[in-house]
Amino acid sequence: MSRIQNAFKNGKAFISFLTGGDPDLETSEKLIYAMEKAGADLIEIGIPFSDPIAEGPVIQEANERALAAGCTTDKLFDMVARARKNTEIPLVYLTYINPIYTYGKEKFMKRCQECGIDGLIIPDLPYEEKKEIAGICQEYGIDIISLITPTSHERIAMVAREAQGFVYCVSSLGVTGVRTEIKTDISQMIDLVKKTTDIPCAVGFGIATPEQAQKMVQVADGAIVGSAIVKIIAEHGKDSEQPVYDYVKSMKEAVTKV
Amino acid sequence: MSKGRFGKYGGQYIPETLMNAVIELEEAYNKYKEDPEFKEELAALYKEYAGRPSLLYYADKMTKDLGGAKIYLKREDLNHTGSHKINNVLGQCLLAKKMGKTRVIAETGAGQHGVATATVAALLGMECEVFMGKEDTDRQALNVFRMELLGAKVHAVTSGTQTLKDAVNETMREWTKRIEDTHYVLGSVMGPFPFPTIVRDFQKIIGEEIKKQMMEAEGRLPDAVIACVGGGSNAMGAFYDFIENKEVELIGCEAAGLGVDNPKNAATIANGSVGIFHGMKSLFCQDEYGQIAPVYSISAGLDYPGIGPEHAMLHDCGRARYVPVTDDEAVEAFEYLSRTEGIIPAIESSHAVAYAMKYAKELSKDKIIVINISGRGDKDVAAIARYRGVEIYE
Incomplete structure (x- = not known):
């Protein structure tokens, strides 16, 4: 059983995100432990990229901060390898395809395996282009996490059939970022997945408050929060361990109540 | 795939x-x-709105001045909206x-x-x-x-x-x-x-017209078609209909900014490597980790770190060749064409003019080259003035 499946075995999952190297790699490592301690079930680590086209301003700025602070894919792998010695929490990378491709697909997956990365979420690698890395991912035991969105409609069954780890349900149109209201009929999207396969579904994009997370996990297996956490990190910088811990704890409590 | x-x-x-x-x-x-x-x-x-077909103009003074190949200008600058x-x-x-x-x-x-x-x-x-x-x-x-x-x-x-x-x-x-x-x-x-x-399909009319107009003017195909390349739409438009005519040389001119060896350039073919960005696998200016490079060119239209995928393919198979042109060379060409033919080309198109000025001299008088003047240079006048140290603002 892969570590990713562990994330969904004790009730509703809370998935938290951070941009690797924002504000620096030491803080990112501490945040991984803080998130785990606060009850996060899976952590998404963003590989900073110069042109994150699926991100809103909050995570765009985190990418810029991390790159300016000197974070590279190699340094991030090193940090993950250190963290992996101290934790068994499932870790997945959120990365654009170019950093993988340019690093060397095989070399990248090998490093993922060595450092204990369990899966990849790649916003600019849709179903049609998955073959770019699918074979090599399988070889190294790295899950490709598929995304479905409010515009996926009839594509959902096709995507779900080959989904691994969990399905990332994008709650809204547009880019990442906090939203006051999520209008999409998430349950309909999830029903379409579950009709095809029995894979966990976690909802992300726009979730910030415990109430929103609670509402989402009434129909989903987990809630994913990115921008709201990155905002806290932007505000507190190197001292964000405690506020991130408090926030994640409140969110995990909220999803556990359901 | x-x-x-x-x-x-x-x-x-x-x-x-x-x-x-x-x-x-x-x-x-x-x-x-x-x-x-x-x-x-x-x-x-x-026809009625854009003013097509655009002219294919024989640049007689430029041809005589350079003393080499005959030069024709495809006047895309005369289209409505100027490009x-x-x-x-x-x-x-x-x-x-x-x-x-x-x-x-x-x-x-x-x-x-x-x-x-x-x-x-x-x-x-x-x-x-x-x-x-x-x-x-x-x-x-x-x-x-x-x-x-x-x-x-x-x-x-x-x-x-x-x-x-x-x-x-x-x-x-x-x-x-x-x-x-x-x-x-x-x-x-x-x-x-x-x-x-x-x-490409909506731009290929450029090359189709060049072919027809050249047959009318000279009764034969040109020896070379030269166009500037950022993403590459005017070049692809000019090249596409000639791809099958292997004897016609296709030359794309990239923005080399301060020089291909200077970090301040946008010459993707010269300096780029294969990557995946903006929805396509192609060549990009990027670092070893796939971070897209902050490129530079005097020309805002060529100031792009990638190139269209079909150009990358034409480069790989050798059907087209791509040459770097610096800011300095482009500005000189901008001024040269203005002075010589009374045509102010866009600073983007001036990159093609600059290379054509060099290349025409290398060719004999019985050769014919076509430069795609992709746009007009009115928009660039103030920037060129500033480049020459004259502080005028629009």
């Missing part, structure tokens, strides 16, 4: 949110491209309208594509929003006002390097926010399939 490949390049590397939109676009394009009514409407717009961009925009907006879209969005570098999109949106009664890097809204202020005059809303993009690549990022982000009623009028032969194909 997925759809839309040019050799190993191309593809559809975009967020899932946009997949149905590009599939729908491909279906609509396949339906309308052979539709007699659509073709007729587009042909009428080309080749209108060819693609008329096609895409008409297609979008047929698809029931009521709103168009576009990126722009120098502002030529933005102006063309704003113009056609006004003509066809569509809502229009244009995304332009903050650095470019500053250096091409007149075009910003022009777009607003045409009824478009212009967004100055302040993320990243604040130039063309960031404008593309922001337009893609905007498209994921609002797809139902919105078409993204991509301005070059780049991005996810079917854009590289659609844009």
Whole structure:
């Protein structure tokens, strides 16, 4: 059983995100432990990229901060390898395809395996282009996490059939970022997945408050929060361990109540 | 391999949110491209509105002055809105309208594509929003006002390097926010399939006209066709119909900024490596970790870190060759053509003129070259003055 499946075995999952190297790699490592301690079930680590086209301003700025602070894919792998010695929490990378491709697909997956990365979420690698890395991912035991969105409609069954780890349900149109209201009929999207396969579904994009997370996990297996956490990190910088811990704890409590 | 490949390049590397939109676009394009009514409407717009065919002008003074090959200029600068961009925009907006879209969005570098999109949106009664890097809204202020005059809303993009690549990022982000009623009028032969194909098809009229006009003027094909390349739409338009004519040399001129060895350049073929960005696998200026490089050129329209996938393929197979041209050389060519022929070319097109000036001298007098003058240079006059130390502002 892969570590990713562990994330969904004790009730509703809370998935938290951070941009690797924002504000620096030491803080990112501490945040991984803080998130785990606060009850996060899976952590998404963003590989900073110069042109994150699926991100809103909050995570765009985190990418810029991390790159300016000197974070590279190699340094991030090193940090993950250190963290992996101290934790068994499932870790997945959120990365654009170019950093993988340019690093060397095989070399990248090998490093993922060595450092204990369990899966990849790649916003600019849709179903049609998955073959770019699918074979090599399988070889190294790295899950490709598929995304479905409010515009996926009839594509959902096709995507779900080959989904691994969990399905990332994008709650809204547009880019990442906090939203006051999520209008999409998430349950309909999830029903379409579950009709095809029995894979966990976690909802992300726009979730910030415990109430929103609670509402989402009434129909989903987990809630994913990115921008709201990155905002806290932007505000507190190197001292964000405690506020991130408090926030994640409140969110995990909220999803556990359901 | 997925759809839309040019050799190993191309593809559809975009967020899932946009997949149905590009599939729908491909279906609509396949339906309308052979539709007699659509073709007729587009042909009428080309003729009556854009002023096609554009002239093929024999540059007699330039030819005599350089003393080598005969030089012809394909006058895309004479099109309505002043560049080749209108060819693609008329096609895409008409297609979008047929698809029931009521709103168009576009990126722009120098502002030529933005102006063309704003113009056609006004003509066809569509809502229009244009995304332009903050650095470019500053250096091409007149075009910003022009777009607003045409009824478009212009967004100055302040993320990243604040130039063309960031404008593309922001337009893609905007498209994921609002797809139902919105078409993204991509301005070059780049991005996810079917854009590289659609844009090429709407631009290939340039090369088709050159062929016909050259047969009329000289009774034979030219020896070389020379065009500037950023994303590569005017070059692809000029080259495409000649690809089968192996004896015709195809030459793309990239922006080398301060020089190919200087970090401040945008010469993708000279300095780039294979990557995946903006929806396509192609060549990009990037570092070892795949971070896209902050490129530079005096020309806002060539200031782009990638190149269309079909160009990458033509480069690989050797059917076209690509040469770097510096800011200095382009500015000299800008001034030279103005002085010699009374034609002020866009600073983008001046890159092609610059290389042609060198190359013509290497060729004998019985050779013929065609330079695609992709746009007019009125928009660049203030910037060139500043480059020469004259502080005039628009």
